[in-house]
Amino acid sequence: MTGQQTHGHPDAAQPRAVRRAAAQAERDRHAEGRRSRPLRIALFAVLALVIGGGAIGLVVSRLIGPAATDAAAIQVRASMGGFNPPALTVKAGQAVKVEFSSTDTSMHSDGGGWHQFAIDALGINWKVGPETTKVFEFTAPVTAGTYSWYCDICCGGKANPTMQGKLTVTT
Ligand SMILES: [Cu+2]
Numbered sequence: 001m002t003g004q005q006t007h008g009h010p011d012a013a014q015p016r017a018v019r020r021a022a023a024q025a026e027r028d029r030h031a032e033g034r035r036s037r038p039l040r041i042a043l044f045a046v047l048a049l050v051i052g053g054g055a056i057g058l059v060v061s062r063l064i065g066p067a068a069t070d071a072a073a074i075q076v077r078a079s080m081g082g083f084n085p086p087a088l089t090v091k092a093g094q095a096v097k098v099e100f101s102s103t104d105t106s107m108h109s110d111g112g113g114w115h116q117f118a119i120d121a122l123g124i125n126w127k128v129g130p131e132t133t134k135v136f137e138f139t140a141p142v143t144a145g146t147y148s149w150y151c152d153i154c155c156g157g158k159a160n161p162t163m164q165g166k167l168t169v170t171t
Pocket of ligand 1: 152
């Protein structure tokens with residue numbers, strides 16, 4: 001019993017200290033509240049941007065496929081939906097660089113995400129795997145004309161109009 005009473009004296013001083021600390025904490029909280037509201041909004045905006053941007057980026061990357069590795073090359077992207085672009089125009093005799101990509105994933109049961117870019121008359125037969133990009137080169141014929149290209153891997157093969165495109169050679 002006496003042991004507890006010896007603590008009586010420090011205990012008596014504590015409430016004042018506690019009150020002071022509480023008042024200080026209250027003032028701090030007010031100051032904090034005023035300061036951190038715009039800060040919290042900014043933080044939220046940044047978080048929303050990062051998360052939203054990441055999600056959008058993921059969707060976009062799924063739609064447009066792998067990033068181009070050669071900015072100087074003509075970009076041709078293939079998916080089950082078709083070729084993008086579905087037509088190209090080049091100059092006769094021109095050295096042409098094409099970056100060909102597949103935007104489809106390997107989850108596609110029809111072709112496994114592989115696509116082809118073939119022009120029999122020009123000896124072109126390029127293939128790319130799922131979500132893969134590859135740079136190819138060819139020299140355009142010296143005479144003007146139009147050539148059809150096709151993909152015979154997916155979607156019923158080259159008979160499918162979505163798996164076709166047109167190369168126009170101009171003089
Ligand atoms: Cu295809």
